[in-house]
Amino acid sequence: MTGGSIAAWSVADAERWRRAGVPMVLAPVLGGWILAALVVTSYVLLFGLSSASGAWRDGLGGGTDWLRYPGVVLLTALPLWYRYVPVAVFPAALFVAVETALLAARTDDTDRQATAGYLIVLAVCAIAVTGGGLRLRARRRQRALVLAAAGVRRFPLPEGVPESDGHRGHAQVYLGLALCLLGLAVLTDGLVGDLTSGGVGYDAIGQQRVCVVLLVAGTTFAGWGQLAYRAARRLYEEDQPALIVGVRTGADGRHWVCADARTPSAPPLISYVPRGRDTRTPTRLLGSGSVYAEGNGHHDINPRHEPFEAVLYGTLAEGDEVVIEYAYARYDLHQATGRMYAAVTTAPLRPDRHHGLGVWKPVDGATRQRERLREARERAERQRAADERAMREAEERRRNPPRSSSGRSSGSGKSSSHYSSCGGSSCASTCGSSCGGCGGD
Structure with a gap:
């Protein structure tokens, strides 16, 4: 696909990248759910079980409390901001923590539910700040590791x-x-x-x-x-750094970046989801001799069973956007070899951790080629059978056109006129929805 000047991402470098991430308990998805559970618990204690008439209200029945309302909004937003906008958790958590500490200092010692609620709110703020800081630090470290593995060269994005x-x-x-x-x-x-x-x-x-x-x-x-x-x-x-990586395809449509496409034990590290508007395939022919054939170093694979090799442009951390360039083979049904093109995908990297992918086993290239040809013949046979069935149905409709239930009354003249305007016997194959059907009004 690309010249040999692009560095390969070694398994050792990829493992250092993985260790630089945040602990699982503070990961974006799991950490967000933990914060959401703590926020709900604090609301139950403060607004449901506390002896005060609403811990964030004045409790005097004097109407709506507006001064403490911003704290409620920010506390409610913390779990979602932690998941999607980690930078915003720092000012929000600081504001909520200061307000909660002042309220807790004025709380009656006998109102244990409110005290427990305030302590949980302070714990939410501490977890959000700690996790947000570690995530931002992990992003910087992982980007630095990718830049070091890619070397000093930078490359323009592919055509x-x-x-x-x-x-x-x-x-x-x-x-x-x-x-x-x-x-x-x-x-x-x-x-x-x-x-x-x-x-x-x-x-x-x-x-x-x-x-x-x-x-x-x-x-x-x-x-x-x-x-x-x-x-x-x-x-x-x-221009961006570039690395040769492996990409595995999950059953749910997520694609996982791993160190390479040769080491079966290399774990998936970070995911992306390719979308139609952000994928172009094929983009260009890789060379006049770029064919898949036995013995030329290429082999066909099933991307759900083993990874494929790709070039990744950009830095590698959650929230970053990258370009993935990979080889794409286009086959003729009756040929054993295919032309090789380049395909490109632009995608943001997701913060997922759970992938459900185990160690993969390489498939023999000749076996996979025979499987591909068999699948192509089966698809062609199904398509041929469907076309023949459609032709028989069209011929049957031509020989036995539907008749109006009104017989040869005045309404039949209108139906005959409509049928004629649709092209007579060719209506079943050419008219379609534009004529509204050919069996009368």
């Missing part, structure tokens, strides 16, 4: 690569802004109602709850989209 910076993250940003604006409108309605209540206690808890959901979802989408957009921009702004 025909889909440019994702024109669309990556835009939908999330626009959706997030729309949700935030809607939430602020709902919250403004409650605030105006409270200010114009004439001193009577006004209950805007309903508006506050709706706004919490909208603001948390909106800020998460907007931040997630902005990070994805920036990652795409970085990929196209300058």
Whole structure:
């Protein structure tokens, strides 16, 4: 595919990259679920079991508490921000921790449920800050390890690569802004109602709850989209490091990057999901002699059973965007060899850890070639049978056209006119939905 100047990612370098990641318990997905469970527990203690009338409210029945409302929004957002926007957890967790410490200092010693709730909130803040810091540190270390393994050379992206910076993250940003604006409108309605209540206690808890959901979802989408957009921009702004890696395909459609395509014990490390708009195949012919044939060093594989070799452009860490270039063989049904092309995929890297892929076993190239030819013949036979069946059905409809239930009444004239306009006996094969059918109105 590419010249020998691109370095291969060794198993030892890949193992150092894996060890540089965060512990499993603080990984984005699992860590987010742990934080969500702790936040729900704190809400049950503070708002459900506490003797105070709402631990984040004044408890005096004087109406809606607006001063402590930002803390509720930020605490609710922490699990999602930890998963998708880790940078945002630092100011949010600091604000919530300071406010919670002040409230805990004023809490009655007999209200043990509120005290326990405040302690859990402080634990949430500590976990979010610790995990967020470790994740950002792990990203820097993993990028540095990839740069060291790739060497000093940088390469332009391959020809025909889909440019994702024109669309990556835009939908999330626009959706997030729309949700935030809607939430602020709902919250403004409650605030105006409270200010114009004439001193009577006004209950805007309903508006506050709706706004919490909208603001948390909106800020998460907007931040997630902005990070994805920036990652795409970085990929196209300058030449990138490149490594020869292996790629394994999971049953769920996720593709996993591993050290190489030769070591069966090399574990999958990080995943991406190729999408149609971000994949072009084939992009170019690799050479006049680029054919798959026995004895020329190439062999056909089933990507669900063993990895294929690819060139990865870009840095390798969760949230980064990379370009994957790999060989693509196009076969003729009756030929034993195929032409080899290059295919490219642009994709953001996901923070998944669980892959469910075990040690793979290499398949003999000649065996795989015979299997491919057999599968191609079966597909061609099924297609031929389907075409023959369609032709028989079309011939049957031509010989026995459907008749209107009204017989030869005045309505039959209208049906005959419609049938004639569709082309007579060829209607079944040429008219389709544009004529609305040929059996009358």
